[in-house]
Amino acid sequence: MSRPPRRDCAAATAAPSQYDIDCRRCTRLAAFVDDVHEANPSYFCRPVPPFGDGAARLVIVGLAPGMHGANASGRPFTGDHAGILLYATLFKFGFSTRATSSGADDGLRLLGARITNAVKCLPPGNKPLPDEIRNCNSYLSAELASLPDGAAILALGRVAHDAALRALGLVGRDYPFSHGSQHALNRGAHLFDSYHCSRYNTNTRRLTTEMFESVFASIARHLDDGACRAV
Numbered sequence: 001m002s003r004p005p006r007r008d009c010a011a012a013t014a015a016p017s018q019y020d021i022d023c024r025r026c027t028r029l030a031a032f033v034d035d036v037h038e039a040n041p042s043y044f045c046r047p048v049p050p051f052g053d054g055a056a057r058l059v060i061v062g063l064a065p066g067m068h069g070a071n072a073s074g075r076p077f078t079g080d081h082a083g084i085l086l087y088a089t090l091f092k093f094g095f096s097t098r099a100t101s102s103g104a105d106d107g108l109r110l111l112g113a114r115i116t117n118a119v120k121c122l123p124p125g126n127k128p129l130p131d132e133i134r135n136c137n138s139y140l141s142a143e144l145a146s147l148p149d150g151a152a153i154l155a156l157g158r159v160a161h162d163a164a165l166r167a168l169g170l171v172g173r174d175y176p177f178s179h180g181s182q183h184a185l186n187r188g189a190h191l192f193d194s195y196h197c198s199r200y201n202t203n204t205r206r207l208t209t210e211m212f213e214s215v216f217a218s219i220a221r222h223l224d225d226g227a228c229r230a231v
Protein backbone atom coordinates (compact mmCIF):
# COMPACT_ATOMS: atom_id res chain seq x y z
CA MET A 1 0.00 0.00 0.00
CA SER A 2 1.43 3.41 -0.88
CA ARG A 3 2.29 5.83 1.88
CA PRO A 4 0.99 9.39 1.86
CA PRO A 5 3.56 12.03 0.97
CA ARG A 6 5.54 13.43 3.87
CA ARG A 7 3.94 16.60 5.11
CA ASP A 8 5.68 18.34 7.97
CA CYS A 9 3.46 20.32 10.30
CA ALA A 10 4.69 23.89 10.52
CA ALA A 11 3.39 24.11 14.07
CA ALA A 12 5.50 21.22 15.36
CA THR A 13 7.83 22.19 18.18
CA ALA A 14 9.05 18.79 19.31
CA ALA A 15 12.66 17.68 19.38
CA PRO A 16 13.44 14.53 17.35
CA SER A 17 13.39 12.32 20.44
CA GLN A 18 9.86 13.55 21.19
CA TYR A 19 8.32 12.87 17.79
CA ASP A 20 8.98 11.01 14.53
CA ILE A 21 6.70 11.73 11.61
CA ASP A 22 7.80 8.47 9.97
CA CYS A 23 7.23 6.26 13.01
CA ARG A 24 5.42 2.98 12.20
CA ARG A 25 6.22 1.09 15.40
CA CYS A 26 2.55 0.20 15.81
CA THR A 27 1.78 -1.84 12.71
CA ARG A 28 -1.97 -1.91 13.36
CA LEU A 29 -2.15 1.86 13.68
CA ALA A 30 0.14 2.50 10.71
CA ALA A 31 -2.04 0.28 8.50
CA PHE A 32 -5.22 1.92 9.77
CA VAL A 33 -3.87 5.42 9.13
CA ASP A 34 -2.85 4.33 5.60
CA ASP A 35 -6.40 3.12 4.97
CA VAL A 36 -7.91 6.36 6.28
CA HIS A 37 -5.57 8.32 4.03
CA GLU A 38 -6.69 6.32 1.00
CA ALA A 39 -10.27 7.37 1.71
CA ASN A 40 -9.30 10.94 2.67
CA PRO A 41 -6.26 12.01 0.62
CA SER A 42 -6.26 15.55 2.01
CA TYR A 43 -5.91 14.37 5.62
CA PHE A 44 -2.62 14.66 7.53
CA CYS A 45 -2.61 10.92 8.34
CA ARG A 46 0.72 10.69 10.16
CA PRO A 47 1.80 10.67 13.78
CA VAL A 48 0.48 14.05 14.96
CA PRO A 49 3.20 16.25 16.47
CA PRO A 50 2.92 18.08 19.77
CA PHE A 51 1.79 21.66 19.28
CA GLY A 52 2.72 24.75 21.22
CA ASP A 53 5.44 26.59 23.05
CA GLY A 54 8.85 24.90 23.05
CA ALA A 55 9.51 26.46 26.47
CA ALA A 56 6.17 25.40 27.92
CA ARG A 57 5.51 25.19 31.67
CA LEU A 58 2.18 23.48 31.03
CA VAL A 59 1.84 20.31 28.95
CA ILE A 60 -1.61 18.97 28.20
CA VAL A 61 -1.76 15.25 27.47
CA GLY A 62 -4.71 13.94 25.47
CA LEU A 63 -5.50 10.40 24.39
CA ALA A 64 -4.91 10.17 20.63
CA PRO A 65 -5.78 12.03 17.40
CA GLY A 66 -9.43 11.96 16.31
CA MET A 67 -10.11 10.72 12.79
CA HIS A 68 -11.57 13.96 11.44
CA GLY A 69 -9.80 16.20 13.95
CA ALA A 70 -6.06 16.05 14.60
CA ASN A 71 -5.60 13.16 12.17
CA ALA A 72 -7.02 15.42 9.45
CA SER A 73 -5.56 18.78 10.46
CA GLY A 74 -2.17 17.70 11.85
CA ARG A 75 -2.66 19.72 15.05
CA PRO A 76 -3.88 18.18 18.33
CA PHE A 77 -7.53 18.90 19.19
CA THR A 78 -8.13 20.76 15.95
CA GLY A 79 -10.96 20.06 13.52
CA ASP A 80 -13.40 18.23 15.75
CA HIS A 81 -15.52 18.86 18.84
CA ALA A 82 -12.93 17.93 21.45
CA GLY A 83 -10.89 21.08 20.88
CA ILE A 84 -13.70 23.58 21.34
CA LEU A 85 -13.65 23.70 25.13
CA LEU A 86 -9.90 23.13 25.36
CA TYR A 87 -8.84 26.05 23.17
CA ALA A 88 -11.49 28.38 24.61
CA THR A 89 -10.20 27.61 28.10
CA LEU A 90 -6.55 28.00 27.13
CA PHE A 91 -7.41 31.44 25.75
CA LYS A 92 -9.39 32.43 28.83
CA PHE A 93 -6.43 31.62 31.07
CA GLY A 94 -3.86 33.37 28.90
CA PHE A 95 -2.24 30.31 27.37
CA SER A 96 -3.34 31.00 23.80
CA THR A 97 -3.55 33.91 21.38
CA ARG A 98 -7.00 32.83 20.15
CA ALA A 99 -10.06 31.06 21.52
CA THR A 100 -10.46 28.70 18.57
CA SER A 101 -8.13 26.46 16.60
CA SER A 102 -9.38 26.18 13.04
CA GLY A 103 -6.38 24.62 11.28
CA ALA A 104 -2.64 24.02 11.51
CA ASP A 105 -1.98 27.21 9.53
CA ASP A 106 -4.40 29.56 11.32
CA GLY A 107 -1.66 31.52 13.12
CA LEU A 108 -2.74 30.54 16.62
CA ARG A 109 0.12 30.41 19.14
CA LEU A 110 0.17 28.82 22.56
CA LEU A 111 1.87 30.82 25.32
CA GLY A 112 3.75 28.76 27.86
CA ALA A 113 1.70 25.70 26.98
CA ARG A 114 1.96 22.69 24.71
CA ILE A 115 -0.55 20.01 23.72
CA THR A 116 0.39 16.43 22.98
CA ASN A 117 -1.19 12.99 22.97
CA ALA A 118 -0.39 9.74 24.76
CA VAL A 119 -0.65 8.02 21.38
CA LYS A 120 0.37 10.03 18.34
CA CYS A 121 -1.43 7.99 15.66
CA LEU A 122 -5.15 7.62 15.05
CA PRO A 123 -6.48 4.43 16.69
CA PRO A 124 -9.58 2.59 15.42
CA GLY A 125 -12.59 3.52 17.52
CA ASN A 126 -10.47 5.98 19.52
CA LYS A 127 -9.16 2.98 21.47
CA PRO A 128 -5.41 2.35 21.37
CA LEU A 129 -4.23 -1.04 22.61
CA PRO A 130 -1.99 -1.30 25.69
CA ASP A 131 1.01 -2.23 23.52
CA GLU A 132 0.45 0.86 21.38
CA ILE A 133 0.31 3.12 24.42
CA ARG A 134 3.57 1.55 25.60
CA ASN A 135 5.19 1.91 22.16
CA CYS A 136 4.45 5.63 22.06
CA ASN A 137 5.43 6.30 25.64
CA SER A 138 9.09 6.96 24.83
CA TYR A 139 8.07 10.10 22.93
CA LEU A 140 5.97 11.32 25.83
CA SER A 141 8.75 10.48 28.27
CA ALA A 142 11.25 12.59 26.32
CA GLU A 143 8.77 15.44 26.14
CA LEU A 144 7.96 15.45 29.85
CA ALA A 145 11.64 15.13 30.75
CA SER A 146 12.26 18.45 29.02
CA LEU A 147 9.86 20.32 31.32
CA PRO A 148 11.35 22.82 33.78
CA ASP A 149 11.05 22.56 37.57
CA GLY A 150 7.63 23.52 38.87
CA ALA A 151 5.83 22.55 35.65
CA ALA A 152 2.21 21.47 35.32
CA ILE A 153 0.97 18.43 33.43
CA LEU A 154 -2.74 18.20 32.66
CA ALA A 155 -3.98 14.69 31.87
CA LEU A 156 -7.23 14.57 29.93
CA GLY A 157 -8.70 11.25 31.03
CA ARG A 158 -7.40 8.14 32.69
CA VAL A 159 -5.41 6.80 29.74
CA ALA A 160 -3.50 10.08 29.48
CA HIS A 161 -3.02 10.10 33.26
CA ASP A 162 -1.57 6.58 33.25
CA ALA A 163 0.62 7.33 30.22
CA ALA A 164 2.03 10.46 31.86
CA LEU A 165 2.89 8.54 35.04
CA ARG A 166 4.52 5.76 33.01
CA ALA A 167 6.49 8.34 31.05
CA LEU A 168 7.75 9.78 34.34
CA GLY A 169 8.65 6.36 35.72
CA LEU A 170 6.00 6.56 38.44
CA VAL A 171 3.59 3.90 39.69
CA GLY A 172 -0.04 4.56 38.90
CA ARG A 173 -1.52 3.20 42.13
CA ASP A 174 0.33 5.88 44.10
CA TYR A 175 -1.42 8.58 42.05
CA PRO A 176 -5.03 7.49 41.43
CA PHE A 177 -6.93 9.28 38.69
CA SER A 178 -9.95 11.36 39.56
CA HIS A 179 -11.32 14.49 37.98
CA GLY A 180 -10.03 17.61 39.71
CA SER A 181 -7.23 15.90 41.60
CA GLN A 182 -3.73 17.33 41.80
CA HIS A 183 -0.65 15.17 42.40
CA ALA A 184 2.73 16.49 43.56
CA LEU A 185 5.57 14.95 41.52
CA ASN A 186 9.34 15.39 41.44
CA ARG A 187 11.08 18.76 40.96
CA GLY A 188 8.02 20.71 42.06
CA ALA A 189 5.92 19.54 39.14
CA HIS A 190 2.24 18.73 39.59
CA LEU A 191 -0.02 16.41 37.64
CA PHE A 192 -3.62 17.65 37.26
CA ASP A 193 -6.48 15.34 36.24
CA SER A 194 -9.55 16.17 34.23
CA TYR A 195 -12.17 14.20 32.42
CA HIS A 196 -11.45 14.32 28.70
CA CYS A 197 -13.12 17.25 26.92
CA SER A 198 -14.74 14.91 24.36
CA ARG A 199 -18.08 15.52 22.71
CA TYR A 200 -19.61 12.73 24.79
CA ASN A 201 -18.36 14.11 28.10
CA THR A 202 -19.39 17.70 27.37
CA ASN A 203 -22.76 16.81 25.84
CA THR A 204 -23.66 14.61 28.81
CA ARG A 205 -22.29 17.27 31.18
CA ARG A 206 -19.95 14.75 32.77
CA LEU A 207 -17.53 17.61 32.11
CA THR A 208 -18.94 21.14 32.25
CA THR A 209 -17.22 24.39 31.36
CA GLU A 210 -17.15 25.28 35.06
CA MET A 211 -15.51 21.99 35.99
CA PHE A 212 -12.85 22.38 33.30
CA GLU A 213 -12.15 26.00 34.19
CA SER A 214 -11.78 25.01 37.83
CA VAL A 215 -8.96 22.64 36.85
CA PHE A 216 -7.28 25.42 34.88
CA ALA A 217 -7.64 27.79 37.82
CA SER A 218 -5.72 25.27 39.95
CA ILE A 219 -3.05 25.00 37.26
CA ALA A 220 -2.71 28.78 37.03
CA ARG A 221 -2.35 29.01 40.82
CA HIS A 222 0.33 26.34 40.79
CA LEU A 223 2.30 28.05 38.05
CA ASP A 224 1.86 31.49 39.58
CA ASP A 225 2.95 30.19 42.99
CA GLY A 226 6.12 28.93 41.36
CA ALA A 227 6.55 32.24 39.57
CA CYS A 228 7.18 30.21 36.46
CA ARG A 229 4.23 30.98 34.22
CA ALA A 230 5.63 32.02 30.84
CA VAL A 231 3.30 34.56 29.22
Ligand code: SF4
Nearest residue numbers: 023025026047121136
Ligand atom coordinates in the same frame (compact mmCIF):
# COMPACT_ATOMS: atom_id res chain seq x y z
S1 SF4 B 1 1.38 5.51 17.95
FE1 SF4 B 1 3.40 6.36 18.47
S2 SF4 B 1 4.78 4.58 18.57
FE2 SF4 B 1 2.89 3.94 17.50
S3 SF4 B 1 3.36 4.22 15.30
FE3 SF4 B 1 2.35 6.12 16.03
S4 SF4 B 1 4.04 7.50 16.64
FE4 SF4 B 1 4.89 5.40 16.48
